[in-house]
Amino acid sequence: MLSLRILLSRIRAMFEHAKADRELDAEVQSHLDLLAKRFIRQGMSAEEARYKARRQFGGVTQLKEELHERRGFPYVETLWRDVRYAFRQLRNAPAFSSAAVLTLALGIGTNIAVFAVVDAVVFRPLPYPEANRLVAFASWVTRGTPHPDHLSYPNFFDFRSGNQVFEHFVSYRDEEFSVSGRGEAIHVDGEIVSWDLFPVLQVQPELGRGFLSSEETPGTHVAVLSHELWQSYFGGDPAVIGQGATINGRTFTIVGVAPRDFHFPAESPSVQLWTTLAEDAAAPEPYHPLTEQRGARILDVIARLKHGVTVDQARAQMDSIAAALATQYPGENKNHASTYILPELERVVGDSRQSMFVLLAAVFVLLLIACANIANLVMARSVEREREVAVRAAMGASRANVVRQLLMEGLALGFLGSLAGLLLAFACLRIFLPLAGDSIPRISLAAVDRRVLAFSITLALFTSILFSLLPALQAAKVDLVRSLKEGARGITGGGERFRSVLVSGQITLGLMLLCAAGFLIAAFLQLERRDLGFRSDHVLTFNLDLPQGQYNAATGIRFSDELLKRLRALPGVQSAAAGWPLPMQGDQVTISFDMEERRAGPSDRPRSDMAIVTPGYFRTLGIPLLEGRDFTERDDRQAPPVLVVNQAFADKFFHGEHALGKRIEPGATNGGDGTKLHEIIGVVGNAKQSPGGMAPDPIYYFPFKQLSWGLGSIVLRTAVSPRSEESAARAVVASLDRQVPVYQVRTMEELSGKAIANLVF
């Protein structure tokens, strides 16, 4: 307590040193005067009195020194003097200082920016309470290359009711919704989840409630809105709870609003709406509802381990359930006899972890190079300063003094460099984060926060010491006599050796970075230059939502016929078609099929990507027709079932034989009418379906009128700049139905460019 008070008074005194000194002077002077006057009154001469007063007072200077020291902190003052001296030295050598500070700023700035990103992506815990008990669950496929797979609803229900290891076991899958009823219809991303999504995350909705277990019953339509959607579309009105909203053409009851900044899945901030799996429990005739299709693997699962249950214990129990299901349903589950569990955070971070650490290592190497560079500069300067150091040593500065002074200069440099680096990091994050898009989960959370600041301070200290300690020790070893002699130049042999180590280290690191960068650029160019198999120029694409409640298969086909007809009639549009999924979009749909010539059981059938397209799709995208014919408007439900395949498909499954005229029986159906043999009527070129990989993926195309799963994306080939057709196309859609939202309007070049950007990042 007492020592604290002394400390405080000393700290205060540090800032009032000059004033305190002046005051003491006045006090002492007045004391001496009074004393002298007294002696004069006793009869002494003025001179004698002054002398005696001084004698009686004692050493004035000693007193001042003593009190001065006792008032403040002498160490701090020396330090402060060193700091000021260091900055003065840097100011006196502007070329050296600015070079060093700029180099450091580059090194430290990139490190800070990358650390901010890595911190947000990899290290930050999930934003839910007790998130360490949250795990992701999947089936484990043992056939071929083992890999995790999604769950189907029937399997999910069996896992959910059969386990005793999870508090909650929740399915979710992406779905897109159109919300209308309050002005323009809008398109939002959403999730279809089992009822206990909010309990599993231990999150309370901000308004209203989460779902009830009874709300999984078919025919229930309930939704929880995100805070953002509630604000933007529903005007932030608390009265929406319990009210109806039009979603996908049906009336849903809004039961809750999620808290601000709540995101689920954690990596998808675009999700604005959650509803229960009752959505999937109903299907228009003749389809089977998804909840009854054991082979329809579309679900992700998040689960919360019970207290005290380990991942291994959970996996053991889930594996035994999976094995039992495989025996019970061999047709669907033969290859899914075990399970896969990993912490939810790891699932969210996913593959990014590795690339993040590679990036971190790369910028760290960059920083080391920067340090080596600066150390070199400092060494070069210490040659010039050898005489100065020698003079200081001759005047009594100890070796520690000299080292301290040089270290201080290093710290001053480090401080300035970090400051500049911090600014650079701010700028980097501001500029580059939007470019990364949504390819890396949680990257948008990256910001310069307290942790990042702490990191930068550590980095500044580390680098300063790194680049100044060795040169400082070197410099302190100067040979006094030799250095003071005029004309004596150059530092000792040890210094030369140190410098050459520095230089070679620098070159090695530099080469490493250069190679890595070269590989990256080469890979990027290869991706760019690769033949996509279609012409991405002059193509506009957009998506639309046909509200399911208002359109069935037949009316959907009528709508698309009319829409494509009107689009083709637009000036500047050469052709129009629809297809799903588009090349390079990143979506892939894989379905197994049975070949007429080589029949196989359900689990052993070959699989391939598929797509559903309208007539004119290949011409619109510039995919060449190699053999046979394109689909026509007459390839509908009444006509014999047909397919078009790409060259890779023909090569892989027909081994050079003519694929044309062969018949296969795909698992994809319109529902009640069962699978049918389809005849291959055409072979087209290999269009790049997935953005990654170099080998073309085999794919087979269905005509939209024979497999009406939904309209997919519209593609327009234009004679003019594709963007200029956007407003005309929107007007055409609105003229058909105002309640159909148009979204994701992009040129094909943007789409493929984005896909490549995702790969590169």
Place this chain on the structure above:
Amino acid sequence: MPEDKSEVLQGTLDLMVLKTLEALGPLHGYGIARRIEQISEDLFRLNEGTVYASLLRLSQKGWISSKWGASENNRKARFYSLTKAGRKQLSHETANWERVASVIGRLLQVAPQR
């Protein structure tokens, strides 16, 4: 550290300064030196500068406070006065001093035993 060498003396001086301030109220350094000189009747000589070192020590501990004012001959002077904590410390130190003094007094009075 100079404090180690003259701990007793310093403590004594601090005690004298505190006592003086208690007896005479707010006073400047010169006044304190005069008072100590008068009381000690020249039995005790001190460098008057050390009074100022003592004053700094005491204010750092919060036992005295100071204020600028005018001295008798109308010069600017710093007046020191006892704080509440200082008063408490003084009574504590006084009791302590008396106890030590009485022990030492008794010790010195004991005749050597043969």
